[in-house]
Amino acid sequence: MHAPLNNASFQEIFGTSRKDLVAQIDRHTLTVQAWLSSRSPQAKRFEGKGIRASSTGFKIPLLNLALGCNFPSDASEQDIKEEVQSVKEFFADRQVPWYWWMNTNPSPHNIRAVLENLGFEYDDPPLPAMAAVLSTDLSLPPHPEKIHVWQAGSMDDLRAASKIRRVAFRFPEGEALSYFEDMATDWLNDPDVKLFLAGETESEPVSIGALIYGAGIPGVYVMATLPEHHRKGYGKAILARIMNETAQQGHKILALTASEAGFGLYSQFGFHHIFGFDFYTLKP
Numbered sequence: 347m348h349a350p351l352n353n354a355s356f357q358e359i360f361g362t363s364r365k366d367l368v369a370q371i372d373r374h375t376l377t378v379q380a381w382l383s384s385r386s387p388q389a390k391r392f393e394g395k396g397i398r399a400s401s402t403g404f405k406i407p408l409l410n411l412a413l414g415c416n417f418p419s420d421a422s423e424q425d426i427k428e429e430v431q432s433v434k435e436f437f438a439d440r441q442v443p444w445y446w447w448m449n450t451n452p453s454p455h456n457i458r459a460v461l462e463n464l465g466f467e468y469d470d471p472p473l474p475a476m477a478a479v480l481s482t483d484l485s486l487p488p489h490p491e492k493i494h495v496w497q498a499g500s501m502d503d504l505r506a507a508s509k510i511r512r513v514a515f516r517f518p519e520g521e522a523l524s525y526f527e528d529m530a531t532d533w534l535n536d537p538d539v540k541l542f543l544a545g546e547t548e549s550e551p552v553s554i555g556a557l558i559y560g561a562g563i564p565g566v567y568v569m570a571t572l573p574e575h576h577r578k579g580y581g582k583a584i585l586a587r588i589m590n591e592t593a594q595q596g597h598k599i600l601a602l603t604a605s606e607a608g609f610g611l612y613s614q615f616g617f618h619h620i621f622g623f624d625f626y627t628l629k630p
Contacts (some may be wrong), residue, residue: 348474348609351618359479359618360599368621370563371475371601372450375623376413377560378567379447383411385529386522392436394429396421396453399436399444404522406515407443407627414449415457426454430464434628445469446626458624467629472622474604476612480593486586487614489579495587496548498534498541501527506551507541514570541568542587544580553580557588564592566602581608585615 356364383400384391386409392399396417402409412433417426437444446466454460458468498504504526512522526533526541533541538559543551553571557564566588571580592600603623604612 348619350621356618356620360477364620367477367599368450368475370561370599371477371620373561374563374565374601375475375560375603376447376449378558378565379411380413381558381560382567383409383413385532386525387528390436390440392433394432395425397429397433399433401437401440401442401444402522403440403442404525405442405518406521407445409522410437410440410442410444412437412444412446414447415452415454416449417453419453421454423460426457426460427464430461434464444627448624448626450621450623458626461626465629466626469625469627472624474609474619475621475623476602476604476609476617477620478589478600478612478615478617480589480597480600482593484589484593484616486589486616487582489582489586492546493544493579493583494547495542495544495583498526498543500534501530503541503543503551504530504533507533507543507554510543510551510554510572511568511570513572540591542584544583553584555581555584555588557592563599563601564588564597566600569608581611582615585611589615 353364360367380398380400383402386402386404388403390401396415397412398414399412446461498507507526508522508524511525532539540557542555542557544553545551552575555569556567558567566585569581569584589600602612602617
């Protein structure tokens, strides 16, 4: 379990209050995750009074999400329970596994107890949310000079990216075979979305990572490397490209959520553990 940055160090590094940065990263992350989990030809969304949900339709939990809980203060307990039930039915109709990705300051504040009473269980441990301070004179860990990083610009790039992500994330057989190319306009033309690939040549990509803007700040997403190319510097090369690019654009903060495997890499690049996102799943 990785401990978040203490308050004294936090103020010194980020020059702002923990509360403000947590709220900013929270809004950014849930905004982008709502977008990612709604990007497929068969995607559907649910919009309620306090809950939103997105489903790609793929049988991959992190691509089918209930996101946050923001009921108005006058919402009754019955209103909340009925909407939670509607969310459960939304995913049941889709016949997909899914997660409830909780925001850091939900309303009502006792929603965790409500969920547990309605058949959900806490999926421990929390997912670390991290952030790095950006500047135009970044000093980053080195990577082999032979590694080439480029922004996706063709359907061949998108096909390669789909394969890398599918293999690296161990997607179920037959799922998300053409994830990136099915949304080619998003990944090739949207100025707020940049997909990068890395390899020794552009004909042999082995690693991917995305820079996605949301709620006013940039974030790192879908970092993945083919297993046989782990620890060779490909992830470092993509992360360095993303950090340098966002710094040159004048951004001050770069956010991400870290898997256990990626936490050490991100720490090398100056990312600090700010807080953890909680997840809930339906009990079997």
